[in-house]
Amino acid sequence: MKPRYSFGGDEHIFVEVDEEMSLEAFFKSLSITKAVRESQIEGVTEICPANASCQIKFDPDVIGPDDLLAKIQSLESAADEVEAVLSTRIIEVPVLYNDPWTHETLMRFRERHQDPNGTDLEYAARINNFDSVDAFIEAHSGAPWFVSMVGFVAGLPFMYQMVDRPRQIEVPKYLRPRTDTPKLTVGYGGCFACIYSVRGAGGYQMFGITPMPIFDPKQETSYLRDFMVFFKPGDIVKFKPIDRATYDKDVAEVEAGRYAPRVREFTFSLEEFQADIDGYNAKIGEALHGD
Template structure:
């Protein structure tokens, strides 16, 4: 293990991987710093780098050892960490995308109630529980807070299409929730979950431990690439993408599902330049400007 002057720790996984841990705790500012470092690393175009995987408190670089000695990356990484000690001058070239969510839907609620023996609360469903522990008086207030400000993808997870995202709000406004005491053995496809400070959409049916609060009407993974937004890549989200959840009700959910079924649905999305200085100066006003760009798309 090698220390980087800013306190980060660099280690090697054989000849193919370089792992850098910036901190032992997760924060929005830390995650955005990682986005800046990894985006700049990609722009260097170093021969032999195959993949760069940012996460919430760390990142990993995969290399081809026949083209790049992993030890040779230490110097450029140290330079990038020094460059981005203060990220206020960073502008991320990304996009904002809208995902329609049926909050408090019957499918995730039914699933959650089947697993109360694995949950912190036996009497409440997941949405009621997460509402209470975050200090809201009603589930409607919680949903308004959850979909009122966008999220930024900080970590592409363990299943294709599964992307963890943190809400772009000051620390005091971050919505928090513990994971289940023991994971569920079932989660509906496209369920919207929230665990820790992170929201994610489950791309496929399977096990899970996040609190279930709704269901997306649209896929986040389309291996068949039937929908136009998946023509170039079966995975919807990318690290650094900004996601705005839009609350819908049952009728609109059904209508969108029909559009998806015939391959006609198009996501509302827009390219944006996400400037960290503007965001940190006034997060909520900056979010409003991002949402205006989405509305104009």
């Protein structure tokens, strides 16, 4: 894992931490961006962590590109020394898998899909060697996920599951992107889950829908009044399968301004996680529901 640097024109420095995805690469990206943010370098205007890379936007009239590059490189080598511990939060996201809205959409765009005769869930379960869709949903909702990037469109979280590589779910994107995706669709592409924050185009497989808004530019949703975007990189997400009745009840609660997502503070240690993945994930479950 040797970071690769490139200028993105005269206003961006792009750091590819690693070509392939891993929690280590993601943590390295987080620690580089954290170090850059804390250094408060004059001329830096945007600091964007991504899954296994990061990007710094700057004003070259204020700081020379080579000066900033040298500065970031020195911060990166210092970030190597830091123990990977993260003060973060665990968030429970309810999901109605196999819901009628994504089902209607996936049928409408079936000719753009690898398997025109099934659903996205059936396809994903089959190519990942699960016996049934239920077993697939159990794996998808069983272990937690790291929000490894927020972006594409406003507030959309990319999530990477906190399991070892043999258990990672992988699915291709649609053969051709759809022109429509319901808002709050729980999607999947490559090794990443996502939640579509707004309605629009998309290429990820569609598994379900959450009743919980995650982006509200009007800031009317009770828990988005302080800020319109819910997720940030480093958040831990646990999906909770719900039925239609619970989904309807949650939607009504959201509309009444009473919905409160289950959120708990948590200190994550990469080393402890790697020593015992399942044990550590059980601890995350306890932190979420222990009280």
